[in-house]
Amino acid sequence: MKRNIVIATLTAAALATGGTVAAFAAGDDDATATQSQTNTSAQSAADRDDDASEDRTAVRSGSVTAAEAIAAALKHTPGTALSADLDDDGADTWEVTVVKGDGTEYDVRIAPDSGKVLGAQRDSDDDNDADDRAELAAAKGADTDAREAALAAAAKGTVTEVGLDDDNGAVAWSVDTVKDGKQGEWKVALDSGKVTQDRDDDGDDA
Known part of the structure; x- marks a missing residue:
C-alpha cells in the first residue's frame, strides 16, 4: 500500500x-x-x-550645389538638362542628364567638391519613347529650366535631386531637399517657377 x-x-x-x-x-x-x-x-x-x-x-560630401553642377554640365555638354542627382553609391558625384541638340542623351558626372567635370557618357540604353520625347519637349518649352528650378527650391533646403515629373499629364520639376536632417519634396512650376510642396510628401515643411 x-x-x-x-x-x-x-x-x-x-x-x-x-x-x-x-x-x-x-x-x-x-x-x-x-x-x-x-x-x-x-x-x-x-x-x-x-x-x-x-x-x-x-x-x-561636397559643397557644389545642384544649380552649379547643372551649369558645369551644360558648359561641358551643351543641350537641355533634364535631371541632376547627387548620387551616393560610393562615387559621391553629381550626375546630370543632358540631351544635346541632335537628340542624343549624355550622363555628365560632376565632382561635388570642385565642380570639375569627371566625364560624360552617352546613354546607349535610351529608348527615346513617347514619354521621353514629351519630357524633352516640356523642358525645352519651359520658362523655368532645371538650374532655375534647383535655385528656386534651394530656399527650402539643400537640393539633392531635380528632375521632370509627369503627374497625370501635368509636368513640373520635382525637387528633393534636405534640411535639418529631414527630407522635403517639392514641385516647381515650369512656367512661373513657383515652389509648392509635393502633395504626396508626408513631410512637415510647407
Whole structure:
C-alpha cells in the first residue's frame, strides 16, 4: 500500500514538473515572437530612414550645389538638362542628364567638391519613347529650366535631386531637399517657377 502511494506521489510530481516546463516553454515561444516582431519593426524603421541617411551623407560630401553642377554640365555638354542627382553609391558625384541638340542623351558626372567635370557618357540604353520625347519637349518649352528650378527650391533646403515629373499629364520639376536632417519634396512650376510642396510628401515643411 505504501509503495502504491509513493509511486502515485512521484507520478504527480513528475506531471507537475512537466506542466511547469511546458508552461515555461510556451512562455519562451511568446517572448521569441514578441522579440521577432520588435526586430521586424526596428528593421522597417531603419529601411525608411535609408534614403534620408544617404542624402544627408551625400550633402556632407561636397559643397557644389545642384544649380552649379547643372551649369558645369551644360558648359561641358551643351543641350537641355533634364535631371541632376547627387548620387551616393560610393562615387559621391553629381550626375546630370543632358540631351544635346541632335537628340542624343549624355550622363555628365560632376565632382561635388570642385565642380570639375569627371566625364560624360552617352546613354546607349535610351529608348527615346513617347514619354521621353514629351519630357524633352516640356523642358525645352519651359520658362523655368532645371538650374532655375534647383535655385528656386534651394530656399527650402539643400537640393539633392531635380528632375521632370509627369503627374497625370501635368509636368513640373520635382525637387528633393534636405534640411535639418529631414527630407522635403517639392514641385516647381515650369512656367512661373513657383515652389509648392509635393502633395504626396508626408513631410512637415510647407
